[in-house]
Amino acid sequence: MKKFLILAALSAVLLSCSSNRDQILKVYNWSDYIDESVLPEFEAWYKAQTGEDIKVVYQTFDVNETMLSKIEKGHEDYDVICPSDYIIERMLNEGLLLPLDFAAIPDSINYINQNTSPYIRQIFHDINPNIDANDYAVAYMWGTTGIIYNTEKVTPEEAGTWDVIRNPKFAGQILIKDAPRDVYSPVLIYLKQKELKEGTVTMDELMKDSSDESLAAVEAFLKQVKDGVLGWEADFGKDQMTKGRGVISLNWSGDAVWAKEEAAEVGVSLDYIVPEEGSNVWCDGWVIPKYAQNIKAASFFIDFMCRPDIAIRNMDETGYVSANGSMEVLESQIDESLDPIDLSYFFGPEATSIRVDPVLYPDKSVIDRCALEHDWGADTAKLLAMWSRVKGDNASSLTYVIICLAVLAIIAAVLFSNKSKKRRRKSHRR
Ligand code: N2P
Numbered sequence: 001m002k003k004f005l006i007l008a009a010l011s012a013v014l015l016s017c018s019s020n021r022d023q024i025l026k027v028y029n030w031s032d033y034i035d036e037s038v039l040p041e042f043e044a045w046y047k048a049q050t051g052e053d054i055k056v057v058y059q060t061f062d063v064n065e066t067m068l069s070k071i072e073k074g075h076e077d078y079d080v081i082c083p084s085d086y087i088i089e090r091m092l093n094e095g096l097l098l099p100l101d102f103a104a105i106p107d108s109i110n111y112i113n114q115n116t117s118p119y120i121r122q123i124f125h126d127i128n129p130n131i132d133a134n135d136y137a138v139a140y141m142w143g144t145t146g147i148i149y150n151t152e153k154v155t156p157e158e159a160g161t162w163d164v165i166r167n168p169k170f171a172g173q174i175l176i177k178d179a180p181r182d183v184y185s186p187v188l189i190y191l192k193q194k195e196l197k198e199g200t201v202t203m204d205e206l207m208k209d210s211s212d213e214s215l216a217a218v219e220a221f222l223k224q225v226k227d228g229v230l231g232w233e234a235d236f237g238k239d240q241m242t243k244g245r246g247v248i249s250l251n252w253s254g255d256a257v258w259a260k261e262e263a264a265e266v267g268v269s270l271d272y273i274v275p276e277e278g279s280n281v282w283c284d285g286w287v288i289p290k291y292a293q294n295i296k297a298a299s300f301f302i303d304f305m306c307r308p309d310i311a312i313r314n315m316d317e318t319g320y321v322s323a324n325g326s327m328e329v330l331e332s333q334i335d336e337s338l339d340p341i342d343l344s345y346f347f348g349p350e351a352t353s354i355r356v357d358p359v360l361y362p363d364k365s366v367i368d369r370c371a372l373e374h375d376w377g378a379d380t381a382k383l384l385a386m387w388s389r390v391k392g393d394n395a396s397s398l399t400y401v402i403i404c405l406a407v408l409a410i411i412a413a414v415l416f417s418n419k420s421k422k423r424r425r426k427s428h429r430r
Contacts, residue, residue, distance in 0.1 A: 013366035020146045023053045025297040028067060028078040030284070031060040031235050031256075033141070046297060049109065054297050063179055065384065071096060079298040084284050086181060088137050090375040091287065098288045100298055111306035112138055117325025119346045123372060125282050130146030137285035138302050139323030141314075143253035144281050144362055144370055144388035145182050146274040148238070148260075161189035162275045165250055166221070169194040174376040175237040175249040181373055183250060185280045187218045193277045199421050203278060203371035208381035215386050224392045233392050244268050252282070254320030257359050261319070272359045274366050281370035283323060293348040320321045321360050333360060 011191060028037075039056045046054045059078075061067040064087045072094070083091065091097045102110055120139045127133040146420045151160035158164050165174055174181060190205050195201040230246050231237065231325075238259040240246040243266075249259075256272035263270045287304040288295055299396045308328035315322050315329070322329055330347050339342075341354040342361040347354070354361075362370075376383065 009121075021293050024055050025080070026057045026059070026078045027301065028059050028061065028070070028081040030082060031062055032061070033082070033314075033318055035098075035313045035330055038304075038310050038313060041310075042301060045296075046300055049106075049300065050296075052403055055300075062143050065136060065180070065380075067149075069414050071291065071325065073121055075291050077293045078289055079292040079294045080286055080288055080301055081407070082284050082286055084373075085123065085127055085335055086373040086375045088124075088133055088285055088287060090377070090380075091289070092128055092131050092136060093375065093377070095127075096290050098290060098292065098295065099135050100138065100299065100302070101286065102303060102332040104296065104302050105300065109303065111303055111308070115306050115308060115311075115324045115326045115329075117323055118323070120283055120323040120347070123281070126372060127374075132206065133150055137287045138401060139285045140305060141318070142252065142281070142283035142323050143321055143334070143383065144274050145177075145186055145252055145279050145365065146256065146272055146315070148241050148249040148251050148256045148270055148272050150241065150244065151269040151271050153247040156271070156273060159271075159273050160276050162273075162277055164248055166225045166228065168249075169246050173247040174225070174228045175230055175240055175251070176225065176232050177237065177252070178232040178234045178391075180383050182252070182280065182282070183222070184218050184361065184383060185371075185373055186216055186250070186275070187219060187221050187276075189278045192402050193218050193334050198280070203369075204417050207280070207371050208374045208376075209404050210382060212382075215382055218303050219386045219390060226295040226390060228329065238262075242266065242268055252320075253359055254318060255359065256319070258319030260359065274362065274370065276369075278369040278371070280373050281367060282373065285323075288291075295325070309315040330354065330356075333357070 002047060006208055012416050018070045036058070041060055043054050043056060046052065054145060062420040067081060067083060068090070071078065071081070088097070102112060116139055120142060121134055123142070124133040124139060125396040131412060149164075154170065158167065164170070165176065180253060188209065189203070192201055192206055196203065196206075210429070231240065233240070237246065237249045237251055238255040241249050241259045242269070249255075253272060256270070260270045260272065268329065282362070286305060288298045292298055305314070306324060308324060308326045311322040311329055314320070314330045315333075325347050327347075334354065334356065336355055338355045338357060340355050341352040341358055341361070343354045343356070343361050343363070345364050345367065
């Protein structure tokens with residue numbers, strides 16, 4: 001009888017846990033990458049559509065690699081996550097993603113296919129020639145990697161080459177994104193510019209180049225950069241630029257849009273450029289990992305993120321550009337004071353002359369000198385080792401001296417307090 005009661009109690013606990021899990025949606029996204037007020041709105045919308053309760057548990061990460069390791073090694077049960085293209089490629093190759101299925105979502109509220117820009121669908125298609133990533137991922141935001149610069153301290157010519165990140169004139173005022181792949185790619189493009197011009201190598205080949213020779217060349221370049229680095233930052237670079245502490249920031253276009261606007265309010269003038277040698281174009285997308293436990297709510301969440309008004313709010317809040325190619329999104333970004341640019345590649349043949357911020361939507365000539373990164377598989381470990389050698393050396397001498405002094409101080413304090421205790425005990429006994 002006792003055994004039966006224990007078993008019944010255990011089953012009740014398990015049952016209540018599992019039914020609770022059905023009402024929880026675990027979302028894992030980049031920091032500063034959403035208008036968080038859309039989350040409770042999703043909960044209400046989900047209830048209205050399905051009659052079911054849902055609670056969003058929202059967590060953030062700063063770099064792709066941290067997020068990946070939680071899924072790859074930790075098998076964490078996030079329901080929906082937002083990796084970048086080359087990580088989507090890796091997760092696809094490793095069988096870590098579930099195919100998406102929106103059949104349960106009525107046509108009247110299915111915002112996915114009708115809104116994703118064909119340009120972005122092509123980017124996802126190019127991720128892997130054998131498996132169409134569009135079957136596993138829905139694009140969220142996209143952009144380029146480039147240089148944010150303070151226009152009072154740096155000329156567009158100086159900022160227009162990747163060499164600027166090791167320009168001694170700006171030493172101590174340079175911020176580098178703590179994103180190994182997104183720094184490696186532009187530096188390699190810079191180092192191989194002659195070969196690119198001569199046509200002996202293509203951008204796509206460079207994005208797959210994890211050779212020891214290229215890694216060593218990028219490492220040598222970055223070691224020249226590091227003495228001038230104000231910070232390797234995951235998300236504080238844009239803020240440092242608005243405060244005028246940094247004058248150069250290797251960063252993503254969305255952070256540039258946010259920083260330009262914030263800086264203008266305090267009288268600091270920033271601009272953004274994709275250096276002439278070329279760069280990478282990236283796209284982050286929603287995927288459902290293999291260990292997800294609420295696939296239904298995850299699918300509805302992805303759909304909700306594609307609703308044009310939600311996409312616009314996320315853009316306005318973060319500075320990043322939605323993959324949504326609908327007219328509603330296009331119209332929300334028009335600013336008649338700007339020069340027209342050709343955005344037909346993104347919004348379709350009608351959009352040859354559109355007045356929008358070119359940092360948000362680069363014109364075709366910028367896109368043409370950018371390429372998509374690719375997964376390196378096991379060679380990624382070589383990149384991460386190189387990255388920590390570069391950054392670790394930077395912290396070295398002073399950090400080690402401080403750590404040694406702190407350890408000595410702790411040992412001295414412990415010895416001193418033991419001695420005093422002994423003395424006190426002796427005097428008590430007397
Ligand atoms: C925003 C993160 C943007 C991710 N904090 C760019 N791939």
